[in-house]
Amino acid sequence: xxxxxxxxxxxxxxxxxxxxxxxxxxxxxxxxxxxxxxxxxxxxxxxxxxxxxxxxxxxxxxxxxxxxxxxxxxxxxxxxxxxxxxxxxxxxxxxxxxxxxxxxxxxxxxxxxxxxxxxxxxx
Numbered sequence: 001x002x003x004x005x006x007x008x009x010x011x012x013x014x015x016x017x018x019x020x021x022x023x024x025x026x027x028x029x030x031x032x033x034x035x036x037x038x039x040x041x042x043x044x045x046x047x048x049x050x051x052x053x054x055x056x057x058x059x060x061x062x063x064x065x066x067x068x069x070x071x072x073x074x075x076x077x078x079x080x081x082x083x084x085x086x087x088x089x090x091x092x093x094x095x096x097x098x099x100x101x102x103x104x105x106x107x108x109x110x111x112x113x114x115x116x117x118x119x120x121x122x123x
């Protein structure tokens with residue numbers, strides 16, 4: 001009888017541990033979804049020579065933003081742009097420069113460049 005009680009106790013502890021491991025990622029996903037917001041800003045395209053080089057956007061207020069995708073037409077050092085983007089959850093990436101963003105629309109503030117809009121991200 002004592003063996004059966006120990007067996008059931010161990011099974012119960014194991015099940016509780018499994019449930020707690022399942023709930024941790026769900027709570028993390030819920031927290032991440034609250035971090036996402038749509039932002040608009042003006043800034044300048046900058047080429048950053050870290051980890052192989054990449055283009056980022058330095059806002060007029062001094063914030064650094066790192067687009068996950070960027071149309072090649074905007075990959076120009078010093079190009080002034082207006083951006084509408086959604087922020088991505090704060091996470092560690094291999095490029096430690098600025099906040100990750102997913103561009104919804106971007107346009108150059110000069111007349112010679114086009115505007116692009118990412119229709120996949122419109123909410």
